[in-house]
Amino acid sequence: MKAMILKQISRVEDMPLKLEDVPKPDLKLNEILVKIRACGICRTELDEVEGRRIPKLPVILGHEIIGNIESLGPSVNKSKLGDRVGVAWIYSTCRKCKFCLSGQENLCENFQATGCDANGGYAQYIKVQEDFAYKIPDKFNDTEAAPLLCAGAIGYRALRLTGLKDGETIGLFGFGASAHQVYQLIRYLYSNTKVFIFTKRKGDLPYIFAKEIGADWVGETGENPPEKLDKAIDTTPSGTPTVEALKILDKGGRLVVNVIRKEEPIPQLTYEHHLWYEKEIKSVANITRKDVIDFLDLAAKIPIIPKTKEFKLEEANKALLMLKRGEYHGAGVLKIE
Numbered sequence: 577m578k579a580m581i582l583k584q585i586s587r588v589e590d591m592p593l594k595l596e597d598v599p600k601p602d603l604k605l606n607e608i609l610v611k612i613r614a615c616g617i618c619r620t621e622l623d624e625v626e627g628r629r630i631p632k633l634p635v636i637l638g639h640e641i642i643g644n645i646e647s648l649g650p651s652v653n654k655s656k657l658g659d660r661v662g663v664a665w666i667y668s669t670c671r672k673c674k675f676c677l678s679g680q681e682n683l684c685e686n687f688q689a690t691g692c693d694a695n696g697g698y699a700q701y702i703k704v705q706e707d708f709a710y711k712i713p714d715k716f717n718d719t720e721a722a723p724l725l726c727a728g729a730i731g732y733r734a735l736r737l738t739g740l741k742d743g744e745t746i747g748l749f750g751f752g753a754s755a756h757q758v759y760q761l762i763r764y765l766y767s768n769t770k771v772f773i774f775t776k777r778k779g780d781l782p783y784i785f786a787k788e789i790g791a792d793w794v795g796e797t798g799e800n801p802p803e804k805l806d807k808a809i810d811t812t813p814s815g816t817p818t819v820e821a822l823k824i825l826d827k828g829g830r831l832v833v834n835v836i837r838k839e840e841p842i843p844q845l846t847y848e849h850h851l852w853y854e855k856e857i858k859s860v861a862n863i864t865r866k867d868v869i870d871f872l873d874l875a876a877k878i879p880i881i882p883k884t885k886e887f888k889l890e891e892a893n894k895a896l897l898m899l900k901r902g903e904y905h906g907a908g909v910l911k912i913e
């Protein structure tokens with residue numbers, strides 16, 4: 577099969593992924609082989625390539641995978657040949673640690689991440705345990721469905737962790753692939769909530785898009801919105817938005833930071849300005865299977881149709897570089913033959 581392989585940590589500018597012919601994976605107990613149709617490009621892949629989240633090497637990146645089941649391994653009993661399924665960031669868990677046993681499998685001691693600890697979707701095939709593959713609603717074509725699996729599902733988890741109630745105000749810091757799905761979730765679930773969107777610079781691509789979509793207010797990070805924030809989600813790779821969000825939270829407000837790694841340090845917090853009055857800050861780590869299943873269901877009902885830009889498998893380096901440079905908006909997706 578064809579795959580784009582990462583062999584060593586490098587700068588994305590060095591075009592580090594190499595197209596190679598490698599054997600199709602052998603199936604073990606409970607595993608299915610999926611012929612991949614589309615794989616989304618996620619910011620986490622920049623962290624992996626550049627070494628902020630070290631993957632096993634060599635590795636095939638990619639954790640927003642849509643495809644059809646091509647063969648079944650021993651003891652597979654729920655899946656059928658030809659079924660369309662998705663594979664997300666959660667590749668496998670131990671199912672016996674205290675986190676797995678308490679519904680927090682995202683924190684599993686042996687959490688294996690797709691396209692990081694196990695081979696992912698920048699390829700023609702992937703194997704995965706059938707319990708870690710999801711049925712994809714018919715509402716979406718392959719390209720539309722891919723970004724739902726990480727950007728969307730983890731955005732849903734972040735929104736859930738804010739504890740937002742209808743009528744409260746929420747600030748979104750950064751407005752990329754994840755935040756634009758979160759925005760649609762908020763509009764559907766909380767019709768009386770005001771959404772304030774903060775981007776890096778007035779007039780940048782996310783700013784223009786946030787204006788178009790009809791947010792209640794759009795401004796630059798560091799500006800004061802019309803009202804204080806009850807809740808906030810920070811999806812940016814920079815450090816400043818974290819501090820700026822805490823500063824404009826209302827008393828008892830909560831900030832959820834939804835990134836796997838920050839690309840720069842978070843500036844100094846002061847207890848008085850950023851945390852006093854029972855303000856909270858929380859991160860989002862990984863995802864559970866239930867998050868993915870619940871989100872796909874909701875996404876089909878709303879429906880959330882992500883804005884996408886397609887690339888070919890062999891253009892993965894270019895797609896990552898364009899993502900790093902902010903040269904397209906919405907979600908990049910590799911369309912795989």
Ligand SMILES: [Zn+2]
Pocket residue numbers: 618619620639665726727
């Ligand atoms: Zn991701």
Ligand SMILES: [Zn+2]
Pocket residue numbers: 669670671672673674675676677681683684685686687
């Ligand atoms: Zn576990």
